[in-house]
Amino acid sequence: MDLHKADKSPAAKTDARKGARALRVGGVSVRYDVRAVVLTLLMGLVALAVAVLLVLVGGGDFPMSPGDVFQTLLGNGAMAQEFIVLDVRLPRVLTALLVGAALGLSGAVFQSVSRNPLGSPDMLGFSQGAMVGALLMIVVFRGNTWTIAAGALVGCLITGVLVYLLAWKRGVHGYRLVLVGIAASAMLTAVLQYLLTKANLADATEAMVWLTGSLDGRGWEQVWPMAAACVVLVPLILRHGRSLRMMEMGDDAAFALGVPVERVRVALIVLAVLLMGAATAAAGPIIFVSLSAPQVARRLTRAPGPNLVASALMGSALLIVADWAAQSAFGERQLPVGVVTGVVGGCYLLWLLVTERKAGRL
Numbered sequence: 001m002d003l004h005k006a007d008k009s010p011a012a013k014t015d016a017r018k019g020a021r022a023l024r025v026g027g028v029s030v031r032y033d034v035r036a037v038v039l040t041l042l043m044g045l046v047a048l049a050v051a052v053l054l055v056l057v058g059g060g061d062f063p064m065s066p067g068d069v070f071q072t073l074l075g076n077g078a079m080a081q082e083f084i085v086l087d088v089r090l091p092r093v094l095t096a097l098l099v100g101a102a103l104g105l106s107g108a109v110f111q112s113v114s115r116n117p118l119g120s121p122d123m124l125g126f127s128q129g130a131m132v133g134a135l136l137m138i139v140v141f142r143g144n145t146w147t148i149a150a151g152a153l154v155g156c157l158i159t160g161v162l163v164y165l166l167a168w169k170r171g172v173h174g175y176r177l178v179l180v181g182i183a184a185s186a187m188l189t190a191v192l193q194y195l196l197t198k199a200n201l202a203d204a205t206e207a208m209v210w211l212t213g214s215l216d217g218r219g220w221e222q223v224w225p226m227a228a229a230c231v232v233l234v235p236l237i238l239r240h241g242r243s244l245r246m247m248e249m250g251d252d253a254a255f256a257l258g259v260p261v262e263r264v265r266v267a268l269i270v271l272a273v274l275l276m277g278a279a280t281a282a283a284g285p286i287i288f289v290s291l292s293a294p295q296v297a298r299r300l301t302r303a304p305g306p307n308l309v310a311s312a313l314m315g316s317a318l319l320i321v322a323d324w325a326a327q328s329a330f331g332e333r334q335l336p337v338g339v340v341t342g343v344v345g346g347c348y349l350l351w352l353l354v355t356e357r358k359a360g361r362l
Contacts, residue, residue, distance in 0.1 A: 036303035036310065043297070043313040047100070050320045051093045054327075058089045087219060095218040095282055096323050096337070097316045098226040100289060102279040104297070104315020105237060105308060107290030109272040112244050112306040113265055114177045117352060120291035121276045122345075124181025127287060128188035129159025130280040131211055135192060138207045139199040145221070148210065149281035156277030159184060164269060172265060213286035213338025215323055222282045229278035237271050238308055240264055245305040286338045288345020289315050289322075295352065 056066040064072075064081060071077050072085040107120045114124075121127050133155020137143035143151065164172060167180040192211075196204055243264045246254040251261045276290065293315035297307050300314075322340040 033303045036301035039300050040310040040313060043317050047097060047313060047317040047320050050324055051097055054093050054324055055089050091219045091223050092215050094223045095226060096215055096320045098230055099279045099283045100316035100319030101312040102230060102275045103289040104293035105312040106272040106276040108294035108306050108308050108311035109237060109268050111294050112248055113268055115248060116178050117295055119178050122287050122291050125163060125184035125188055126156050126159050126273060126276050127285045128185050130156040130277055131285050132188050132191050134210060135195045135207050139195050139203050152281040153277040156273055156280060160269060160273035210284050212336040213284040214336035215283055226278055226282040233271050233275045240268055241308050286341055288341050289318055292345050292348045293318050
């Protein structure tokens with residue numbers, strides 16, 4: 001299955017030529033696509049608008065008007081209002097935005113590296129590796145919040161290294177990476193089930209809550225590490241955007257254009273795994289955002305290349321909208337956001353498989 005065959009249609013090429021513009025600043029010329037820029041900005045505005053709405057309206061049983069929220073943000077609220085706005089709603093919204101961006105960006109990197117729409121961390125076993133690491137901390141070591149997060153990050157890293165080494169054969173081919181990742185995902189899922197059968201009732205309950213993926217109870221202790229990870233890792237990934245775009249044409253073509261293919265691939269995989277691990281440590285395994293966000297962004301912008309910024313903003317928009325739906329769309333019963341993304345992402349995956357099969361790419 002080729003990720004970019006759909007983007008090479010005559011219509012897509014015509015749209016790209018019509019929308020292409022060049023911006024010259026001094027001696028540097030930058031080409032950009034008007035449609036892609038506009039839609040990327042709209043994705044960011046949607047994410048920001050829903051985030052503001054959730055801060056102003058929120059959920060729960062404590063009634064607060066938007067005016068009360070504004071006064072609280074200005075430092076004029078009561079103690080209970082400050083707790084609700086500053087310690088409950090705002091950290092939850094910021095965590096959703098940061099985690100969504102991290103998932104969308106890491107998914108775009110893996111799909112571009114593998115040149116396959118199924119090459120997301122969910123399908124390659126990295127999410128399952130993080131789950132196993134966290135579950136070991138819960139069941140075996142009786143860890144606290146910080147050790148569980150560390151276990152998720154370490155588990156994701158170890159899985160990434162093993163998948164890469166097992167997929168290596170004079171380089172890493174996209175199909176081989178996906179196949180090895182799917183096999184690793186199946187084996188790690190079996191390990192998860194085994195650990196759950198060995199856990200006592202209290203540990204199993206805690207593990208199932210974490211494994212669902214949720215933004216409930218997320219505070220500043222999740223926001224600051226996630227923000228630090230994004231500040232460090234996102235610019236490093238964007239720095240390799242040009243090389244990643246060339247690598248999508250094939251390793252030989254990228255090497256001929258001066259890209260050190262294997263070194264760039266290893267660097268991008270490490271950075272994306274770290275970003276994925278940080279997101280999982282902050283909010284648990286929220287599935288299918290990393291699979292669907294890059295593909296939705298690509299189809300909306302109709303722009304060639306990995307669409308890294310658009311994928312990150314689409315990930316934020318998808319996760320914050322899913323969190324809003326989880327809080328308000330089911331009456332008094334609030335669902336973990338991982339349930340909503342799982343249902344929506346599963347439907348999207350089925351649609352993607354049917355579409356690719358009809359197009360003869362599967």
